[in-house]
Amino acid sequence: MDNFTIITILVVVSAVFSYINARFFKLPGAIGVISIAVVVSVVAIFTGEVFPVLFKSITGLNKNINFSQTLLNTMLGFLLFASALRFDWAELKKQVWPVFALSTIGVFLSTLIFGVLFYWLTNGLKLNIPFKYCLLFGALISPTDPVAVSAVLKNSKIPEHLNTIIKGESLFNDGVGIILFLSILEFITQNEEKINTMEIASLFAREVFGGIVLGGVSAFIISKMMKKIEDFQTLVIISLALVMGISVVANKYHLSIPLAVVSAGLIIGNLRFGKDPSGKMNEFLEKFWTLIDDLMNTVLFVMIGLQIVMMPFLTYYWFVCLIGIFIILFSRVLSVLVPVVFLRRTLNLNYNYIGILTWAGVRGGISIALALSLPKSQYKEVIEAACYFIVIFSVVVQGLTLNKVSNYFVNNKPFHLPAEE
8 A cells, every 4th residue: 555545545534533523523623533533443343253344444554554653753743843833932931840840850750650550560460561661661651742732722721821831741741751761662672781871871862952952953044044035835845844854864863853843843933934023924834834733633643543453452451451541640640749849939839730730641642652662572562552541541531521620620729839948
């Protein structure tokens, strides 16, 4: 199956699912599409022997798509750039400390807490998964997904400053989580007698700082070109070239694509182009990237939903999957609570907001992509199964109930953390 045919099928299926959702179910776009895709996949699995055409069609489509590479090396750059481009830099600066704390300290804490608890769970069930693999699972499932978060928050009614914190955290912790995942994976794949900690530290530093520098320098150069242009089509083409160029270079030299495109998007999105003081060029550019974001979001969530047919082993680990949902929520609570307690003067958040930040921590396609990219081992199936359950629960259940949870915590009397002595 050639690439054009695959893309056509995905777009057609996405259009059909979007129409069904808009016409009959009227759920928020991403949640409705992924729900329909999951239902179709489950029907295909259970009716595969009676009506094999649907099952074979979905399986064939999935086999022709490398989900991990397609998302991490191709789609992710466009999606993150689109989100960063529309991010208000002035608002981000006001919430810089909460965003920084949650996207760094929060990710590391969640990874550790989830790894420890998942290790205890799986060993209690005699699955005997080594702690390093549990930690690896924690690294891929801890970061909140910017694509899923953006889709869920689109119609939410949470306070504006919390909206900024959640979106900002998801933009940056994505890159941190992927780098942490790669570092732990490098540790696992090395011969235990020849573990090179300097090499792992170098990998981490190169991914982080190399990605930020690549994005910043590229955006600085491109912004100089854009300021001298008054033609909208040329502006769009240059922005596309920027994202695609960054993705290719970052992938080739093992730099962080998420951090690179987010850095570039924040710079480009907060500049004015051309000689029009009204900012219409910026408005047109933002609308173009919003369209790209919505289209790719829909296709991505369809791909996530259809992945279930590639995981026939899901039913083997249903109990682990269900407990995994509680573990990730508990890990999220602690990873939010600890930074707030120790940085309470700087972050200025109360316990009510911790509840909202916890429930708005949505996981998405990036976690699934990382799980599918794991090297073959006897532990890969249980990690994939639990990851898939957590992501579906996160997008559908947390997404549908976020407004109710937010209203509950916002309307209750705030309980502030005690002032530091």
